[in-house]
Amino acid sequence: MSVDFRACLYALSDVIINRPKPLRHFDQIYMKLPDMLLQAELISRWFDGKSVLFIGDGDAIGLAVTHLAALELLPGRPQHITVLDFDERVVNSVNRFAEDYGESDWIRASLYNVADALPKDFWHAANAFYTNPPWGASNNGSSVKAFIERGIEGVQADALGCIVIGDHPSYQWTHEVQVATQNILLEAGFRVAEMLPEFHRYHLDDDPELTSCSLIVQRQTDTLDDSYTSRPLSAEHKANFYGSNSPLLVQYVRDPTNGGKLASRDVTLERLETTNND
């Protein structure tokens, strides 16, 4: 398949400008444009025909895949994407974009905090999960664990996953978190099917060189206990959620503009002075 780069970049520009302003408070640190294209291509191949559950998606990879696929710019496409995020601005931005471009059959976002039990509707429902969690530099991946476990709860026995986490040779912590991550996945019966090291960069103004990897994982089994066992996170887990001594205190980030429908209060306008000549 030949790639029309200009068409891809136009489509991605529309996705990127639709992302709400990232909040460093919650480790919202967005992926940069070139890597979004490569990541979307990867996902469209691996998750072709699958129903996919995203646990958090400030980057808007779900929307990028959906939009590029709708324009027939990718080799494959997921059959459906569900995005769960605790930031209503992210949720609204996905749903509004999908409505505007007639892509609502392909993607839907809902409000959900990983501290809560996974709603029953999502339990063991999807064929694949995707997460780019808060990377947990100083808590040895406590937030990473929570996001991945929710993803695993959301998929069937035969399943794929994609985890995007820190990966840089100069940062020891990224490798430590990877070990913890792979342990969680192995424990749940997943093997690493593909690993793309140092694959993405971010809009991280104090450290633009920091990179992350894409870890594609796969579980092939027909047996899975289907009884619903999702539980809220423990108090201890919440106390060190974003890092040690960095607790999760927020249930939802609310969107006072209702997805850009209402005016933002971020700007004020000053009247042009009229002179006697006017």
Place this chain on the structure above:
Amino acid sequence: MIDIPERFIFMKVGNHAGESWEDILKRKRKEFEETGMTFWGYGGGACHPISQVQPFARLSLKEQGGILLVMEPVDSRADPDIVPAREYSSDGIEWVPIPKGITVTGSRHALVLDEIKPGSLDLPLNELEVGIGPSTGKAAETYLKGRTDKGCLVKSSKPRKVEEGEKYKLVRKVGFTAELRDPFAVLLR
């Protein structure tokens, strides 16, 4: 000279056109006398109050009983920002009015300080590294290059070797220090 703490916050601080360091300190001392605390406004991606300064300070409180801000004064010709913040929040959820007597302008974040004191200290950046957040473990001299002018720093387990004659280039001259006090850092609006 004071000793370099195991963990501390480093910040390059500029005076503003028209206001000398003596004036700033006098103003801040008055705020401290009236309210019992001082807000030091700042901005940028490094040292986010909630995801970085607060957890770093809490850890430091456990380990060494407190957390120090060390400031390297630099001359800046920037005009002072005039719009003062009205409210502050330590968690982004509850907002309260900024105490009467405290003025912070032109900043989205502020450190909450005790009295600011003159105190000299030479910081060899090659012996320090970032202590929290995604850049944990990054060499301080690399981190503080370019756009970043502050950081939550710790003594490095792997100090970088520097030629004797080059060392002075990596030394930052601290002129003022202040203890942070609970809630250590806040959001402003």
